């Protein structure tokens with residue numbers, strides 16, 4: 001599979017009608033028994049936190065999973081993958097899932113990474129300025145800890161799918177399992193350096209000291225406050241949109257199917 005060659009200097013591929021996608025997300029969530037909380041609203045949009053209970057009888061058997069998408073408005077595969085996963089409704093019975101399908105709906109109306117005020121929400125988690133980020137953090141602070149977080153993204157420059165792992169306690173990694181699943185549906189970025197960090201077979205394990213970083217993405221907030229293992233998934237947005245959606249969904253399904261959670 002070849003790159004489309006459309007992304008010259010930024011994402012220039014297909015866009016989505018985020019209003020229609022979010023309507024379908026709500027419908028699918030309702031059909032499959034998710035509860036839905038609105039943690040922020042602005043203009044015509046509401047920010048949803050969807051929740052699916054675990055069927056496990058004991059607390060020990062329950063894995064608490066947090067999944068978010070759509071923090072960058074020029075990365076349409078994230079919300080579409082959220083919709084696909086919700087429609088397919090193929091979740092491990094023991095998993096308790098918190099699913100935030102779109103953290104920056106306004107960005108999608110502009111096909112822009114940032115929110116309406118030009119703030120990159122995914123750099124806003126240390127000293128939050130945007131109302132969306134503040135509301136999101138307030139919601140997160142009301143939750144118990146998660147066993148795993150997954151943040152769904154796209155990269156307009158990459159040569160294939162890749163992911164970042166945060167795993168400070170050296171738990172059993174889910175990275176290889178995700179790459180193995182994704183490579184059946186989408187090329188993997190095999191570059192030795194991705195976004196200025198060493199990479200191997202599409203896996204970046206950055207050595208980050210959050211306290212030294214002035215601007216925090218969502219993932220750094222999560223790893224310092226709420227979870228001790230998590231992944232930022234990056235679909236390559238110069239490939240066809242359905243390939244990228246399949247890649248993100250395959251990675252999520254592979255992580256959730258892991259017996260190590």
Ligand SMILES: [Zn+2]
Pocket residue numbers: 071072075153154
């Ligand atoms: Zn992104």
